[in-house]
Amino acid sequence: MATMVKSRSKKRSKSSKSSKKKYVYFFGSGKAEGNAGMKQLLGGKGANLAEMTNLGIPVPSGFTITTEACAFFYEQGKKWPTGLEEEIGRNLKGLEESMGAKFGDRENPLLVSVRSGAAVSMPGMMDTVLNLGLNSEVVQGLIIKTENERFAWDAYRRFIQMFGDVVMGISHEKFEHILHHKKEQLGVKNDVDLSANDLKEIVRQYKKVYQEHTGEEFPQDPKTQLAKAIDAVFNSWNNARAIKYRELHDIRGLLGTAVNVQAMVFGNMGDTSGTGVCFTRDPSTGENKFYGEFLVNAQGEDVVAGIRTPEPLDALKVKWPEIYKQLAKIREKLERHYRDMQDIEFTIQEGKLYLLQTRNGKRTAHAAVRIAVETVKEGLIGKQTAILRVAPSSLDQLLHPRFDPKEKKQKIAKGLPASPGAATGKVVFNADDAETWAKNGEKVILVRIETSPEDIGGMHAAKGILTSRGGMTSHAAVVARGMGKCCVAGCEGIQIDYERKEFRAGDVTVKEGDFISLEGSLGEVYLGKVQTIEPELSGDFGKLMRWADEFRKLKVRTNGDTPKDAQTALKFGAEGIGLCRTEHMFFEGDRIKAMREMILASSTEERKRALAKLLPIQRKDFEEIFEAMDGNPVTVRLLDPPLHEFIPHEEGNQREMAEVMHIPVEKVKEKVASLHEFNPMLGHRGCRLGITYPEIYDMQTRAIIEAACNMKQKGIHVIPEIMIPLIGTRKEFSILKKNMEQVIREVFEEKKTLVPYTIGTMIEIPRAALLADDIAEEAQFFSFGTNDLTQMTFGYSRDDAGVFLKDYLEQGILEKDPFQSLDTVGVGGLIKWAIERGRKVRKDLKVGICGEHGGDPASVEFCHDVGMNYVSCSPYRVPVARLAAAQAVLKKRNS
Numbered sequence: 001m002a003t004m005v006k007s008r009s010k011k012r013s014k015s016s017k018s019s020k021k022k023y024v025y026f027f028g029s030g031k032a033e034g035n036a037g038m039k040q041l042l043g044g045k046g047a048n049l050a051e052m053t054n055l056g057i058p059v060p061s062g063f064t065i066t067t068e069a070c071a072f073f074y075e076q077g078k079k080w081p082t083g084l085e086e087e088i089g090r091n092l093k094g095l096e097e098s099m100g101a102k103f104g105d106r107e108n109p110l111l112v113s114v115r116s117g118a119a120v121s122m123p124g125m126m127d128t129v130l131n132l133g134l135n136s137e138v139v140q141g142l143i144i145k146t147e148n149e150r151f152a153w154d155a156y157r158r159f160i161q162m163f164g165d166v167v168m169g170i171s172h173e174k175f176e177h178i179l180h181h182k183k184e185q186l187g188v189k190n191d192v193d194l195s196a197n198d199l200k201e202i203v204r205q206y207k208k209v210y211q212e213h214t215g216e217e218f219p220q221d222p223k224t225q226l227a228k229a230i231d232a233v234f235n236s237w238n239n240a241r242a243i244k245y246r247e248l249h250d251i252r253g254l255l256g257t258a259v260n261v262q263a264m265v266f267g268n269m270g271d272t273s274g275t276g277v278c279f280t281r282d283p284s285t286g287e288n289k290f291y292g293e294f295l296v297n298a299q300g301e302d303v304v305a306g307i308r309t310p311e312p313l314d315a316l317k318v319k320w321p322e323i324y325k326q327l328a329k330i331r332e333k334l335e336r337h338y339r340d341m342q343d344i345e346f347t348i349q350e351g352k353l354y355l356l357q358t359r360n361g362k363r364t365a366h367a368a369v370r371i372a373v374e375t376v377k378e379g380l381i382g383k384q385t386a387i388l389r390v391a392p393s394s395l396d397q398l399l400h401p402r403f404d405p406k407e408k409k410q411k412i413a414k415g416l417p418a419s420p421g422a423a424t425g426k427v428v429f430n431a432d433d434a435e436t437w438a439k440n441g442e443k444v445i446l447v448r449i450e451t452s453p454e455d456i457g458g459m460h461a462a463k464g465i466l467t468s469r470g471g472m473t474s475h476a477a478v479v480a481r482g483m484g485k486c487c488v489a490g491c492e493g494i495q496i497d498y499e500r501k502e503f504r505a506g507d508v509t510v511k512e513g514d515f516i517s518l519e520g521s522l523g524e525v526y527l528g529k530v531q532t533i534e535p536e537l538s539g540d541f542g543k544l545m546r547w548a549d550e551f552r553k554l555k556v557r558t559n560g561d562t563p564k565d566a567q568t569a570l571k572f573g574a575e576g577i578g579l580c581r582t583e584h585m586f587f588e589g590d591r592i593k594a595m596r597e598m599i600l601a602s603s604t605e606e607r608k609r610a611l612a613k614l615l616p617i618q619r620k621d622f623e624e625i626f627e628a629m630d631g632n633p634v635t636v637r638l639l640d641p642p643l644h645e646f647i648p649h650e651e652g653n654q655r656e657m658a659e660v661m662h663i664p665v666e667k668v669k670e671k672v673a674s675l676h677e678f679n680p681m682l683g684h685r686g687c688r689l690g691i692t693y694p695e696i697y698d699m700q701t702r703a704i705i706e707a708a709c710n711m712k713q714k715g716i717h718v719i720p721e722i723m724i725p726l727i728g729t730r731k732e733f734s735i736l737k738k739n740m741e742q743v744i745r746e747v748f749e750e751k752k753t754l755v756p757y758t759i760g761t762m763i764e765i766p767r768a769a770l771l772a773d774d775i776a777e778e779a780q781f782f783s784f785g786t787n788d789l790t791q792m793t794f795g796y797s798r799d800d801a802g803v804f805l806k807d808y809l810e811q812g813i814l815e816k817d818p819f820q821s822l823d824t825v826g827v828g829g830l831i832k833w834a835i836e837r838g839r840k841v842r843k844d845l846k847v848g849i850c851g852e853h854g855g856d857p858a859s860v861e862f863c864h865d866v867g868m869n870y871v872s873c874s875p876y877r878v879p880v881a882r883l884a885a886a887q888a889v890l891k892k893r894n895s
Contacts, residue, residue, distance in 0.1 A: 023069045024087040027053040028061025028098040028263075036338075041066050043258030045117030048358050055337065057330055058354050061098040062112070062262030063091040065230065067119065070256025073234045088226075092261075099263045103133055104222035106141035111155070111264040114229040116236055116257045121359050123478050124453045125245040126257055127166040127236035129229045130299060131159035131264060135220040151269045153199035154191075158299060160206040160218060163225065167232040170213045178205045190308060192297050226261070233259045241453040248460055248483070252815065265354045267347040268299050275300045278313055278327070280335040280342045283363040283481055284420055284472075284521070286370030286540075290331055292344075293471045300345060300356065303471065309490050310471045323353050334358050339380045340389070341371050364420055364481050365390070365397035373540040383547045384890050390544065392857040392884040397421060397484035398541055399572070399876045403519055404533045409526040412505040412516075415466070415491025417523035418477035423464030423486040424517040424529045427510055429501050431458025438462070445516055447503060449496050451476040459485065464518040466525060468494050468503075486520035494525070537572055537879065545573060545879055548886035554863060555870035556881045557633070559850060561585065562621075566628035569875035573882055576633040576719075577625065578783065578872020579850035582700060583641050585621050586614070592646065593660060599643050600663070600671055604695060611699040618700060622707035626718045633719040635783060635850070635872075637762065638700050640725040642685040644675040681791070686726025690736050697724075701740045702747055709751040720757045723783055727761040730774045737778055762850070763834055764788035772834035776841040783872075784831055786851030786859075790818050793827045819852070822859035832866045848872055857884035864888035 025033040025042060027050045034042045034050030042050065046064030053059045065088070072081045096102050101110035111133040116126035134142070134156045142152040157179075164170040179191070182202055188194065194202070210218045219225050236242060237257045246252070267275030277300075278292025293310035295302055296319075303310050317324040327346060334342045343361035347354050363371065372386035381389070403409070403422040425443035428434045431454065434446045438461035446462040448455065450469045459465055459479055464486035467476045471490050480487030496503045501512040508527060510516060517530040537545060557578030558569030566577060586595045591614065598610035625634060648654050649672060658665040677683035690697040701722060708718040722740065727733050737759050748754050760781030763769050766789070772782070791798050796805075798819055808814045814823075822828055831849075838845045848870040853859035855877030863871050864885060873881050 023066050023084045024063050024091050026063045026091050026094055039119045043067055043117030043119055044121050044359050045357055046258045046260050052355055060263040060265050060354055061095055065259040067255040067258050070234050106137045109138045109141050113262050113264055115260045116233045117260050118257045119254050120251050122245050124475050125242040127233050129162045129166050131155045132225050132229055133222040134159050148269055150196040153196050154268055157199050157203045157206055164210050167228050168214050174209050175206055230259050241456050244456050265347045265349045268297055269350055270297055272350045274348045276346055277303055278344050279361050280331045281371055283361050283367055286367035323348055326353050362478055362481050365394040365484055369544050370540045373543050387548055387886050388890055392880045395880050399535055402532055403530050407531045409530050411524050412508045412527050413491050413493040413525040415488040415523045416472055417521055418472055418489035419480035419487035420521035421486035422519055425463040426513050427516055429498055431455040434458035435461045468496055486518050488518050488523050488525055545882055548883045551889045552885035554885040556878055557870050557872040558875050558878055559872050563624040563628045565875055566625055569878050572878040574878045577629055578635050578848050580636045583639055591617055595646050608695050611695055615699050615703055618703035619707045622704050623710055626707055626711045627716055631717040633721055635721040635723050636704050637723045637725050638697050639689055640686050642680045642683055647672055687724050687732050694739050698743050701743045705744050705747040708755040709753040712753055712755050718755055722759045723762055725762045728765045728767045733761055733778050766793055766830055769830040769834040773837040773841045776838035776845055781846040782838055784849045786849055786853045790827050821856050822853045822862055824862045828862055835866055855880055860884035861888040
């Protein structure tokens with residue numbers, strides 16, 4: 001590889017250690033040096049190409065450069081490890097022998113593809129170069145060898161465009177403009193309508209664009225092309241879209257991307273050739289049917305990029321029945337071998353089938369659940385594997401409303417049902433706008449002719465995606481399914497005008513900012529907003545949840561402040577309320593007036609009179625919640641926020657309050673001023689209010705216990721748990737507990753009824769965690785308020801940290817936002833310490849978590865590991881927590 005040596009002489013590393021390592025693994029002629037178990041080293045694509053080769057499946061020969069080489073490339077200032085160049089040379093010779101052709105040879109040319117492939121699938125996020133090895137001489141040899149001039153020039157123009165875009169950073173639009181202009185000039189629609197001479201002229205213009213933008217001629221040495229392409233794939237590991245994808249999917253700890261150099265096979269050699277993508281099951285619904293699409297006389301990127309709308313796989317059965325039969329046998333073989341739904345890429349070259357990739361297919365949550373349950377029935381996997389196959393966070397897709405079938409809808413277009421779900425939002429036409437509008441609180445639908453990897457941020461921000469081109473395996477479809485976004489693709493009935501920021505569907509014009517609704521399961525587009533209905537936990541979903549319940553040890557409760565919250569959570573399998581926030585009850589109707597009377601009171605007696613108005617209201621609230629949660633525990637947190645949150649701060653609202661309460665506005669302003677705090681989150685709130693104004697907690701305790709007694713007399717089983725917030729010292733707790741127990745005794749005597757109850761505390765101050773054994777002498781349960789505990793442990797304001805957290809995440813100071821996923825080292829260390837210390841004093845101490853982390857799968861796993869009794873989360877996250885809790889058991893068992 002003399003030329004490659006010359007081209008890389010400045011980039012070679014002197015490391016002797018690296019030369020001992022094997023960096024290249026060959027596959028071909030029915031044998032491979034790698035296998036499916038080597039994904040960390042060979043990437044998913046390379047490992048599976050090796051595995052398919054060993055299974056006797058027709059795979060074009062090639063070799064894989066390892067992820068360790070990519071890691072070295074970044075560690076050593078973008079230099080190759082010593083020995084890599086020689087290994088590539090030896091494997092290139094082996095590839096020539098296997099394919100019976102020679103790289104860079106005019107008479108018998110070997111062309112290769114250069115593709116990325118990380119250990120975790122990242123579809124479309126990194127770079128690929130096809131048809132590498134072509135130059136002005138080789139293209140002539142290819143014409144003679146194939147006797148197909150049009151094919152050779154088509155391959156060359158594709159190569160120049162991909163090389164220019166991927167390797168040299170020339171915008172692909174520069175090339176697309178030339179291609180589009182040529183088709184317009186000739187009055188043709190598709191690329192396949194261009195003749196050999198047309199393509200030859202396009203190649204000439206492409207080379208001119210290349211020289212204008214790079215200052216050099218298009219490289220003619222294939223080995224130089226290969227070296228540059230390998231560098232480009234390594235560099236693509238850290239391109240913006242790949243980084244964004246890893247961030248969105250929480251992919252961490254990988255070395256980098258492998259590079260797969262593979263002999264080209266061509267789907268664009270005429271009407272006996274084609275290319276396609278297929279799935280062993282439907283990735284949208286999970287139905288066990290062979291599913292996919294293909295294009296005749298095309299290369300793979302035509303299907304994925306949505307340049308032409310492909311034909312369904314059923315048409316392949318009619319067109320080439322023998323090839324379909326062979327592909328169907330491979331489908332069955334691969335699914336049984338991997339025991340999971342596979343995503344397969346294939347090419348047909350002049351009637352011969354080749355497989356270019358298999359991987360575990362991206363699927364919607366609905367499909368994931370169905371596939372998991374059905375593959376258990378089919379005997380492919382067991383229940384435990386099925387539980388581990390479904391990502392808990394993906395269940396969000398199944399737990400939110402769908403369009404009401406009875407609702408009247410104005411259908412304006414129909415496309416392909418690329419990713420199921422229902423979405424309503426305002427139309428935007430580019431990804432940047434989608435992100436900006438979403439940040440401003442707007443729900444948006446991203447409308448594109450076709451999406452590209454650069455659109456990843458906007459796709460994530462949008463509620464749904466609509467494209468006018470592309471099929472079920474296009475970029476938009478695959479990425480939307482992976483994200484759980486509703487998507488309608490290939491909607492050819494709409495004409496999009498980016499300049500005017502509008503699209504037409506028949507005689508309807510939809511402008512930017514107009515509302516549309518997408519039904520991803522049907523591929524339908526409706527004008528305006530459409531009402532939704534609530535989801536249900538039944539069928540395969542219900543079965544998977546029941547299996548999860550067989551294995552999990554953690555109980556799952558809900559955070560709920562109303563009977564509706566309680567009923568929704570029970571429907572999703574909640575086993576109690578872990579956090580009922582009483583302050584939310586004070587904001588409705590006349591309640592806020594009584595609350596403000598209490599705040600404005602100038603004496604204890606005035607406060608008690610105001611609180612007496614709130615007592616029956618609070619009691620009724622608790623009665624309704626206890627009734628809804630019949631037989632399940634309910635943890636009620638006493639008043640937590642500072643009093644200033646219940647009074648207005650804007651002058652207009654202060655005047656309105658004064659009028660309603662028949663008091664001078666000055667009195668309102670005086671109270672607002674007196675309640676002002678420089679740092680209210682650390683101020684007069686939680687148990688501190690109860691110490692200063694014990695009558696507040698006395699009223700709430702009375703309301704809880706009276707409600708419990710009333711419900712017991714009606715035959716309802718009640719389990720009240722009264723939680724004191726923001727405890728920092730044992731003395732605070734013991735004073736308040738003593739007051740509460742006095743009130744409880746009075747109620748029991750008045751009602752002539754006893755109910756079991758417990759009094760515990762929320763651990764949200766680091767001091768309380770450190771002195772948990774002291775507090776456990778008094779408290780009967782702990783519930784970790786991880787929102788505040790995180791805030792106080794880090795010293796971050798939850799409301800202001802967004803300003804710098806982005807930088808901390810990007811620079812690797814923090815792995816995750818600690819307010820979204822629990823910091824298991826710092827905050828988690830305090831939690832573990834508190835549980836251990838608390839249970840030394842009180843062996844039966846019940847422990848749970850009630851912050852937002854209760855619905856985060858990684859945090860749930862931590863809660864299981866440290867021996868909590870339960871987690872509590874929002875109603876719609878209950879199934880997520882149930883599945884995560886089961887997975888925590890199985891992961892520990894399998895580790």
